[in-house]
Amino acid sequence: MPITAPDYSRYFIDGSSFACGSDLTGTLTVVRVGELSLSSGQVVACDPFVYLGSGDVQPFTVAVEPGRYAVDAAVATLVRPGAESGPHPHTRVAAVRLVIRDVEVAGWELALLPGQDPAELGDEQYFGYGVDAGTGCFYDASAENAFPGTEDEEGAVWAAMESVGHGPDVFMAQGEGGHNLAGFTSGWGDGAYPTWIGRAADGSVACFLTDFFVIPHSAEADALAS
Structure with missing residues (x-):
């Protein structure tokens, strides 16, 4: 059976806590990354430092109404x-959601690219995007070429990432033509991470959510409490 989604609503409650293995505990804080402009309503998720502007990524098959x-x-x-605490807390981005409607999620489904079929997935498998530079993002498909220089380690996305400092590793990059991009570090780093679509009770899209597997999908995750 393919991987199933945990109760992600608990991830977005300030102060929720969880166990991470046998020797780490975590506390969650919800951080507003910014407001993403979706001029076409077609959502792309990828590692921007590897794939943005490459022409090798596609939007998810489920689109939404254009908007912010x-x-x-x-x-x-x-x-x-x-353990003694250092001058800066050890933080990791556990999950990021693009909120389409601020309503309760009634069910989750994997966000798919054209040609992907969940029926082909084996036990605990999933479709996700690859990360090779420790970073993920959301942007509108029409913004694919709005960030020149990214592949050459320059331009708006690199500048936005480098401006984070010691804060949470999330940022908004402003591109050409009024486009923007929401970026964030990817949990423990490189890997492959699934994006889920949360649907409201009426079937409409409530959110897109990428899980970076910082919180174990186990009884420990179920123990999240506010």
């Missing part, structure tokens, strides 16, 4: 019980 939508990150602060 909030992007929130669930940022985990991790501590090892008994």
Whole structure:
């Protein structure tokens, strides 16, 4: 059976806590990344430092009404019980959601690219995007060429990422033609990460959510509590 979604609503409650393995505990804080402009309503998720502007990525098959939508990150602060704390907390971006409608999610489905069929997935498998530069993002498909220089380690996306400093590793990059991009570090780093579509009870799209697997999908995750 393919991977199933946990209760992601708990990820976006300030102060929720969880166990991360046997020697780390985490506390979640919801951070507003910014407001993403979707001029076509076609959503792309990828590692921007590898794929943005390459022509090698496609939008998800499910589109939404054009508009401006909030992007929130669930940022985990991790501590090892008994260890001395440093000058800066150890944080990881656990999940990021693009909020289309601020309503309760009734069900989750994998966000798919053209040609992907969930029936082909094996036990605990999923479709996701690859990360090779430790970063993920959301942007509108029409913004594919709005960030020149990214592939050469320059331009708006690199500048926005480098401006983060010691804050949560999330940023908004402003591109050409009024386009923008919501970026964020990808949990523990490189890998492949699924994006889910949350649907409201009436079947409409409530959000797109990328899970970076900082929070285990196990009984420990179910123990999340506000």
